[in-house]
Amino acid sequence: MDITLETIISGKKLSNPLMNASGILGDAPDAIRLLNSMGFGCIVTKTLTLRPREGYRPPIIVPLDYGLINAVGLANPGIRIGAELVFAARNNGIPIALSIGGKTSKEFIELATIAMEYDPDFIELNLSCPHTPGYGIDAAKTVKAIKDIVCSVASIASIPIWAKLSFSRNLVSEAEAALSCGASTIVLINTIPAMVIDPYIKTPILSHGWGGLSGPAIHPIAVYSVYRVYEELNAEIIGVGGAETWRDVIEFILAGASAVQIGTGLIRKGHNIVREIIHGIKSYMREIGAKSIHELIGIAHKK
Amino acid sequence: MSIAYRYSKPSYFTGKIYNINRLSRTLYEIDINIIQDKLISLPPQFVLVCVPGYEAVPMSIAVQEENGGVIKLIVKPVGETTNKLVTLNNEYIGIIGPLGKPLLPSGDKILLLAGGSGVAPMLRFAQYYASLKKDITFVFGAWESDEIGDVPGIIRRYASEVITTCTNGCDIRGTVVDVLKYGYVREDEYDYVFVAGPEIMIRNIANYVKNQYKTIVIMERLVRCGLGLCGSCIISGTNKLLCYDGPGFVLSDIVEVLRQ
Numbered sequence: 142m143d144i145t146l147e148t149i150i151s152g153k154k155l156s157n158p159l160m161n162a163s164g165i166l167g168d169a170p171d172a173i174r175l176l177n178s179m180g181f182g183c184i185v186t187k188t189l190t191l192r193p194r195e196g197y198r199p200p201i202i203v204p205l206d207y208g209l210i211n212a213v214g215l216a217n218p219g220i221r222i223g224a225e226l227v228f229a230a231r232n233n234g235i236p237i238a239l240s241i242g243g244k245t246s247k248e249f250i251e252l253a254t255i256a257m258e259y260d261p262d263f264i265e266l267n268l269s270c271p272h273t274p275g276y277g278i279d280a281a282k283t284v285k286a287i288k289d290i291v292c293s294v295a296s297i298a299s300i301p302i303w304a305k306l307s308f309s310r311n312l313v314s315e316a317e318a319a320l321s322c323g324a325s326t327i328v329l330i331n332t333i334p335a336m337v338i339d340p341y342i343k344t345p346i347l348s349h350g351w352g353g354l355s356g357p358a359i360h361p362i363a364v365y366s367v368y369r370v371y372e373e374l375n376a377e378i379i380g381v382g383g384a385e386t387w388r389d390v391i392e393f394i395l396a397g398a399s400a401v402q403i404g405t406g407l408i409r410k411g412h413n414i415v416r417e418i419i420h421g422i423k424s425y426m427r428e429i430g431a432k433s434i435h436e437l438i439g440i441a442h443k444k
Numbered sequence: 445m446s447i448a449y450r451y452s453k454p455s456y457f458t459g460k461i462y463n464i465n466r467l468s469r470t471l472y473e474i475d476i477n478i479i480q481d482k483l484i485s486l487p488p489q490f491v492l493v494c495v496p497g498y499e500a501v502p503m504s505i506a507v508q509e510e511n512g513g514v515i516k517l518i519v520k521p522v523g524e525t526t527n528k529l530v531t532l533n534n535e536y537i538g539i540i541g542p543l544g545k546p547l548l549p550s551g552d553k554i555l556l557l558a559g560g561s562g563v564a565p566m567l568r569f570a571q572y573y574a575s576l577k578k579d580i581t582f583v584f585g586a587w588e589s590d591e592i593g594d595v596p597g598i599i600r601r602y603a604s605e606v607i608t609t610c611t612n613g614c615d616i617r618g619t620v621v622d623v624l625k626y627g628y629v630r631e632d633e634y635d636y637v638f639v640a641g642p643e644i645m646i647r648n649i650a651n652y653v654k655n656q657y658k659t660i661v662i663m664e665r666l667v668r669c670g671l672g673l674c675g676s677c678i679i680s681g682t683n684k685l686l687c688y689d690g691p692g693f694v695l696s697d698i699v700e701v702l703r704q
Contacts, residue, residue, distance in 0.1 A: 166675040175683035187675075199500035200492060200540060202669045204454045213674055341458045341479065341536040342496050408671045412688070 144426045146419060148434045150183070150379065150400050151301030151325040153262055155236060157182035158394065158434055159415050162355075162381050162404030163240040163265060163305070164188065168217050170229035177233040180415040184235055185402065186226050188242040188267040190276070191252060193219040198348045203337050208356020208383065209405050210335050212272040212349035215242060220255050227259040238263035238303060244275045246293040253294045253302075264300050266291065266324075269307035269331035271353045277331070284311060288318040295323030303379065307331035308359075308366050316370045328379045328402070329366045333359055356405035357383045364396050371397025371439050385410055387421025394434060395441035451546065452484045452512065454671060457539045459515075464533045467518070468593025470586070471561065472530045473506070474517045476537070482512035483539065486546035487568040488640075488662050488692040492670045493517070494538030498525040502667040504564035504640075504691075505542070507571055507598075515539075518595075520561040543670045547660060547692035548572065551635025556582045556603070557620050557649065559641025563595055565662045565691070566640050570602035581605040581629055585620035585641075589613035621648045636660060638692075647702050656696035663690050663698070 146157040160183040166172040168187035176184050196216025203210045223239050230237035239261040241252040249266065256264050268287055270277025281287045287304070295302055304319035305328035306312065316327045332353025337346045345351065363382025370376055380393030381402035390401045406414050431437055463475035483491070485505050494500040501523075507516035521527040529537070554573045558566035563584055570580050582603035586592055589610045599606050608614040609623060616623060620641065623629055631637055631653055639649050640662035653659045665677040665686040672688035679686060681701050684693070695702075 165673055166678075168675060169678060169680075171678050171680055171683055172675045175678070175685070178683055196668075196674075199668050199670075200494050200538065201500075202540075202671055202673060203456050204540065204671060205456070209671070209673075211669070211673065213669070216668075216674065216676075337456070339456075339458055339536070339538055341460070342538060344496060346456060346494065346538055348499070404673075408673055412672075 144423060144431070145433050146422060148182070148399050150377065151263055151303070153236060153301070155182035155400060157419055158400040159390070159418060160185055160379070160400060160402050161407070162402040163267065164213065165404045165407055167226070168222060170225050173226055173229035174233060177230070177235050179412050180419065181235070183238065183262070183400070184230055185238045185265060186223070186240050187217050188215055188240040188270065189217050189220040189223055189252070190215060190242050191220055191248055193217065200347055203346050205337070207358040208354055209408065210337055210347065210352045210354050211332070212347045212352030214349060215270060215273045215276055220252055223256055223259045223261070227261050236262040238265045240265040240267055242267035242270060242276050244280050246290045249290050250293050250297060253298055257298065257300055261300065263303055264294070264298060265303040265305055265328060266294060267305055269305050271307065271332055271334040272349055272351060278307060284314050284318045287315050288322055291319045291324050292322035301325040303328050305331055308333060308362050312366055313369060313373045316376060317374055320374060320376055326377045326379055327370055328381060329370060330359070330363045330382050333362070355383065356409065357385060359383050360389055364392050367393055367398050368396040368441065372442055385414065387418045387425060390418055390422060391425060391437070394437050395439070397439040397442070399438055450484060451486050451489065451542050452482070454541060454543055457481050457483050459537050459539045461532050461535055461537060464530055467595050467598070469588070469590040470520050471563070471591070471593065471595060472519045472521070473598070474519055474530065476515050476517065476539070478513055478515065478539070483515060483541055484512035485542035486548060487572050488565045489542035489544045489546060490691060491539050491541030491543060492667070493529065494540065495525050495529050495532070496537065498528050500538070500540065501525050502670065504568065506564040506567040508568070518561060518564040518567065540670060543687055544691050545689065549636050549660070551578070553579045553634045554581070555629060555631070555634040555637045556580060557637065557639045557641070558582070558584045559620050559645040560586055560591070562640030562642070562662065563599070566638060567598065567602070569638050570599065574602035579604055581607070581634070583607045583609065583620055583623050583629065585609035587611055620645055621652055624649070624652055631655070638662070650695055650699060650702040653695065656699050657694060659695040660692050661695050661698070661702070662692050
């Protein structure tokens with residue numbers, strides 16, 4: 142029996158449902174080649190802003206037993222690097238999503254206009270970075286702000302738009318707003334605001350003070366978020382948050398995700414994680430008699 | 445003989461500095477207690493030292509004592525953060541590590557070539573191979589003899605033979621690569637050659653050594669996150685990250701980068 146790991150995102154076929162989470166590598170052609178060598182079905186760039194950003198001073202990441210806390214500060218070489226990143230992905234025959242982050246809907250329109258010149262397969266809107274004032278959760282503070290940004294970008298975009306959100310009490314209405322404006326896909330969830338303090342030095346460890354928590358600590362929250370949005374809106378979803386094993390990935394898919402992003406797992410488990418997870422998913426599918434990812438999406442929902 | 449090949453997962457530790465000693469005009473040794481914990485590493489793993497109010501800077505672990513309860517750094521103050529670090533006796537600092545991968549080929553005769561602050565990772569290799577009773581030759585070079593200072597005293601704890609090089613007043617007048625070039629030591633008498641120091645020295649040695657497969661070089665790049673997330677330490681022209689794949693590389697794997 143032949144099994145396939147192909148999945149469809151925004152109408153495009155991916156060879157497997159795994160992609161890197163934005164922010165993990167992905168801001169230089171060498172890094173795109175490195176990500177491609179890991180076996181992903183799609184690559185997501187680091188969030189690109191209109192102008193280059195240096196980001197915060199190190200320490201920008203604290204490793205914890207249960208995940209990572211990071212405050213990189215959206216360091217990136219600026220949207221113009223997008224041309225080289227898309228070119229590198231094309232040369233390697235792998236689909237690519239350009240992640241963009243602006244402070245206002247006007248900036249998002251400007252970014253999307255430039256991004257479209259480079260013709261990526263998808264554009265991911267960063268509406269949820271928790272640690273860079275003015276961007277992410279600051280720019281997309283309310284349902285109205287999310288609507289404003291996504292509707293503005295969708296009105297000019299000829300490329301499928303993903304809206305990346307974080308967990309919030311308004312999650313379903315935020316996702317609904319993004320979809321109603323024309324986002325094809327919801328990416329759930331970004332990191333969760335968090336802080337660690339050194340008991341002897343008596344100050345926060347990150348240079349920025351607070352950052353975003355990722356990894357196993359947030360995985361069940363991410364699965365819940367995917368489940369809720371799928372249940373309420375029947376949306377196309379990409380799950381992200383603490384996926385480190387094939388079980389974590391399958392959980393996302395059963396909850397309703399059509400693809401899954403991996404970030405912290407690359408750091409905690411190493412670059413072979415993608416191949417290990419793909420191997421595990423295949424064994425699982427063989428065991429339960431599933432032939433495609435498609436038939437597994439969302440089946441955890443009681444009908 | 446089997447050895448425990450074990451090291452900690454990358455974590456955050458609080459350290460307390462209990463000794464700072466100026467070894468030479470340019471180098472300081474800093475001894476740190478890892479508070480209520482152990483930071484177990486293998487060479488050439490490194491740490492990010494978080495200086496409160498300043499930056500986190502990458503540093504080689506030069507010596508590990510008490511199974512990771514104590515670490516020694518050899519620091520060359522070059523910027524604001526490292527200049528502050530060498531004044532912090534009896535103060536607390538943050539330490540993230542161990543970072544990078546161990547790279548420990550087996551051999552009976554080991555040649556360590558260190559230039560300047562490259563002495564730090566070479567010391568850790570010396571300590572490691574000395575614990576396995578291997579035969580170690582350690583070459584330590586700098587421009588001036590006052591940059592050599594008391595460093596050989598620490599090297600002699602681990603290496604059977606120590607050779608210093610500088611422009612005047614050392615065992616050999618010249619550079620580290622001259623030691624090979626003029627036959628003071630012969631590369632082919634050693635099972636492995638390890639090199640750390642300024643990139644120009646590494647390039648010179650890369651151009652000179654005959655066996656790329658038995659030469660290990662310790663690279664330096666701008667390390668920001670230290671964990672393979674931010675990509676700032678990518679060795680351009682390769683798909684290797686210094687903090688994930690390195691900082692030690694078999695010369696044959698990166699010789700193209702060094703000979704560009």
